[in-house]
Amino acid sequence: MSRRWLGVALASSLLFASTQTQAVDHNRVESGRPLGFDDASVIGRGERSLEFGLRGGWRRDGSASARPEVELGYGFARNLAAHVSAHLSIGPTLENNDGGTELEEFTLTLAHHLRRQTLNGPALAYRVDVAVPTRAESSVRTRLRGILSRSLRQYDTLHLNADLVVRPGASALQREVSVAAALGYSVPIGFPRRFDRSFLAAFTTEQSEIEGQGWRGAFGVGLRQQVGFRSVVDVGVESDLFVPREGANHELRVNAGYSVGF
Amino acid sequence: MRRTWFVILAALALALAIGPGPEAGAVSPEELPGWMRDRTEDHLFYKAAPYNFSVYSVPQLARDLNGVAVGHAMAYEDLVTGRDSELETETFERIDRVLRNPPRFMPDEATIGPTFARRFGALEKLFDWAHVLHAQTIDVLTDEALSNDAKDAEIERLWRFYLDSAPYTITGLPLNMDFLWSQPESEAFRKKYPKVNGLFWGYHWLQTSMYDMLWRTSTDTHVPQYELVGSRYHELELYKTDRDFMPMMGETSPRFAGRFHEMANAFDNLHMLHDMVNDVLASPELDPAEQDRRIAESMGKVLTSTHADCRAGEGEPGTLHDHRFPAGMPGMGMMKGSDEDVMYMSGMGWMNMSECAHCSVRLPKGNPWGATLSMEGWTMTVRCLLCARDMATETPGRGIVRAATEDPARTLVLIGDEEGNWTSSIPEVVFLETEGGDHPECTDWSRAFTSREAFDSYLLRYPEYAEVAPLDLAAWSVRGRPTPETYQKIDRPNPYRTEEGGEE
Numbered sequence: 196m197s198r199r200w201l202g203v204a205l206a207s208s209l210l211f212a213s214t215q216t217q218a219v220d221h222n223r224v225e226s227g228r229p230l231g232f233d234d235a236s237v238i239g240r241g242e243r244s245l246e247f248g249l250r251g252g253w254r255r256d257g258s259a260s261a262r263p264e265v266e267l268g269y270g271f272a273r274n275l276a277a278h279v280s281a282h283l284s285i286g287p288t289l290e291n292n293d294g295g296t297e298l299e300e301f302t303l304t305l306a307h308h309l310r311r312q313t314l315n316g317p318a319l320a321y322r323v324d325v326a327v328p329t330r331a332e333s334s335v336r337t338r339l340r341g342i343l344s345r346s347l348r349q350y351d352t353l354h355l356n357a358d359l360v361v362r363p364g365a366s367a368l369q370r371e372v373s374v375a376a377a378l379g380y381s382v383p384i385g386f387p388r389r390f391d392r393s394f395l396a397a398f399t400t401e402q403s404e405i406e407g408q409g410w411r412g413a414f415g416v417g418l419r420q421q422v423g424f425r426s427v428v429d430v431g432v433e434s435d436l437f438v439p440r441e442g443a444n445h446e447l448r449v450n451a452g453y454s455v456g457f
Numbered sequence: 458m459r460r461t462w463f464v465i466l467a468a469l470a471l472a473l474a475i476g477p478g479p480e481a482g483a484v485s486p487e488e489l490p491g492w493m494r495d496r497t498e499d500h501l502f503y504k505a506a507p508y509n510f511s512v513y514s515v516p517q518l519a520r521d522l523n524g525v526a527v528g529h530a531m532a533y534e535d536l537v538t539g540r541d542s543e544l545e546t547e548t549f550e551r552i553d554r555v556l557r558n559p560p561r562f563m564p565d566e567a568t569i570g571p572t573f574a575r576r577f578g579a580l581e582k583l584f585d586w587a588h589v590l591h592a593q594t595i596d597v598l599t600d601e602a603l604s605n606d607a608k609d610a611e612i613e614r615l616w617r618f619y620l621d622s623a624p625y626t627i628t629g630l631p632l633n634m635d636f637l638w639s640q641p642e643s644e645a646f647r648k649k650y651p652k653v654n655g656l657f658w659g660y661h662w663l664q665t666s667m668y669d670m671l672w673r674t675s676t677d678t679h680v681p682q683y684e685l686v687g688s689r690y691h692e693l694e695l696y697k698t699d700r701d702f703m704p705m706m707g708e709t710s711p712r713f714a715g716r717f718h719e720m721a722n723a724f725d726n727l728h729m730l731h732d733m734v735n736d737v738l739a740s741p742e743l744d745p746a747e748q749d750r751r752i753a754e755s756m757g758k759v760l761t762s763t764h765a766d767c768r769a770g771e772g773e774p775g776t777l778h779d780h781r782f783p784a785g786m787p788g789m790g791m792m793k794g795s796d797e798d799v800m801y802m803s804g805m806g807w808m809n810m811s812e813c814a815h816c817s818v819r820l821p822k823g824n825p826w827g828a829t830l831s832m833e834g835w836t837m838t839v840r841c842l843l844c845a846r847d848m849a850t851e852t853p854g855r856g857i858v859r860a861a862t863e864d865p866a867r868t869l870v871l872i873g874d875e876e877g878n879w880t881s882s883i884p885e886v887v888f889l890e891t892e893g894g895d896h897p898e899c900t901d902w903s904r905a906f907t908s909r910e911a912f913d914s915y916l917l918r919y920p921e922y923a924e925v926a927p928l929d930l931a932a933w934s935v936r937g938r939p940t941p942e943t944y945q946k947i948d949r950p951n952p953y954r955t956e957e958g959g960e961e
Contacts, residue, residue, distance in 0.1 A: 270502060
């Protein structure tokens with residue numbers, strides 16, 4: 196079953212990558228593409244987006260994992276978009292030490308842009324992600340993310356994300372509520388000669404979902420490169436700076452993805 | 458006391474008799490629609506369609522249009538970030554470099570001009586949505602799968618989609634361009650920044666000229682046509698600083714503007730809004746708050762909602778609600794000095810757009826509709842192929858003739874070089890041209906056919922031409938007649954210039 200899912204995801208990736216398709220600008224930032232923060236915009240009304248991503252993780256103990264994902268988005272109203280995504284995992288991950296290949300979870304997202312940036316105020320948005328795990332022992336996880344984007348100088352922008360994660364069916368070992376935050380930075384690079392590339396950097400930190408454990412913090416850099424009139428390739432590298440408990444594995448993560456709007 | 462009242466009444470009467478001043482027809486802040494105060498992005502995407510982004514099938518056109526977006530955004534950004542003193546030097550050079558090496562993909566203008574976008578978010582919405590209409594129309598026209606009739610139907614659907622999807626739309630009614638460009642700050646940008654203004658009007662030349670190039674012409678011809686149009690754009694049109702007025706859809710794409718007049722008007726009104734915004738930003742006597750107010754007012758002047766109860770062809774002359782248009786051209790508002798019969802066209806002089814530009818005989822309605830000739834930056838409609846060829850011969854430079862054939866679905870495209878050698882989009886084209894025909898009947902005896910069979914079939918129906926031999930392209934090309942006796946030059950001075958040649 197898992198292998199079939201993986202096959203479908205990879206085949207779809209190849210199919211879409213090989214056709215001339217069209218969404219999504221290099222300067223739009225979305226969580227996972229490639230770093231863990233969002234900007235305060237949503238895809239336009241009527242726009243559909245399809246995104247493929249692959250996250251590889253390498254731990255200090257030598258183990259490795261891969262996490263392919265596919266996401267479909269739709270701007271169903273002005274300033275409102277819905278996304279549905281499926282995540283697979285191959286090998287041991289931070290969330291699943293057991294390894295193996297499985298369809299890990301589906302995520303349903305509602306993104307709502309509230310305010311564009313003006314000369315006096317930042318852009319604001321929020322998104323709600325409901326992650327539905329496929330494993331019976333895991334519980335539904337809901338994340339409410341508040342997003343603020345504000346230009347730093349003329350072209351570069353800071354993005355502040357604040358998360359509240361709620362696990363209604365948490366086990367005794369798990370926190371029912373945890374928090375996370377991200378400080379992201381994006382800037383188009385190549386001006387005034389090229390207009391198809393953005394550099395990103397982010398510091399992300401999240402409270403461990405395990406009761407009694409502390410925080411994980413990571414820093415990453417990434418690039419979004421427009422490769423078609425509506426398609427973008429992204430790549431990012433992220434490394435843990437600190438881990439939630441002594442002796443826990445540090446991880447180096449590489450994200451790569453392809454997004455297309457149509 | 459009685460005398461005081463008399464003086465007041467007399468002054469009022471005089472004011473009314475003089476007519477509306479520049480501020481007449483101003484849109485007050487209370488009249489501006491609520492969405493202009495809304496602070497969301499409101500991004501709207503294209504109408505979902507398989508033809509989207511077909512413009513890339515004419516690669517150089519697509520890239521040049523991408524360059525236009527960069528050019529607009531760079532100039533605006535420098536204007537609002539205190540770099541206005543560099544506009545004619547560093548900004549111009551920077552934009553020019555991009556125009557010579559335009560980007561492969563359409564950039565997001567808000568990324569290149571973030572300060573402008575933050576300050577004028579409502580204006581950006583208005584611009585962006587109209588630009589999407591621009592872009593999708595071109596996508597339809599460059600699509601290889603749709604028939605000409607299907608393209609026309611889809612363009613009408615796009616216009617409805619544009620109007621129905623958002624409140625921030627630009628009216629499709631003709632607006633009086635002379636009124637719109639008679640505001641207190643009008644022409645400030647052109648006078649202060651002639652080179653960058655030249656770029657803006659060059660962009661608008663390209664964005665208006667491309668419609669007749671693409672409309673109802675075979676997609677096979679688009680790349681070769683653009684080779685000529687694009688080279689003119691890069692070599693001349695971008696760097697003209699002596700235009701009297703911005704290029705209009707009716708002047709550069711008269712056939713498309715005549716057929717899709719609401720869309721043509723909306724594009725002209727959009728381009729005029731660009732000019733009005735430029736003029737406000739180039740007026741240092743206006744403080745930023747006043748600039749914001751004047752730009753909001755300028756937006757109000759061109760909104761669909763402002764003219765909701767108005768109708769094309771009606772309105773009080775010389776006011777905001779003057780929706781009259783020149784004869785034969787519903788896709789263009791009244792211009793400086795124009796009346797219902799004639800208008801002044803830069804590079805051509807006074808014209809009656811319901812008449813042939815070469816023989817002054819009334820243009821035919823229906824098929825064959827005649828031909829157009831694109832040369833020297835203008836596109837004129839003529840009655841027949843003879844008029845097109847002879848007018849081309851009288852005009853120096855390269856040209857494009859687009860002409861009706863017996864098949865309404867097939868437009869003949871002839872691309873000519875400086876020596877008068879033509880290449881045809883229909884290799885088997887056959888021409889009919891009599892030796893001594895009179896111009897009022899030229900649509901009968903000067904024609905193009907897609908094949909010899911079609912020519913013979915026509916002669917069977919019109920035996921009076923039975924003795925006329927068919928002409929191939931080479932034989933037709935070398936023919937020529939003097940200026941027809943029916944031609945009537947309208948002899949009036951340029952309304953944009955003084956008698957000494959200076960600006961009005």
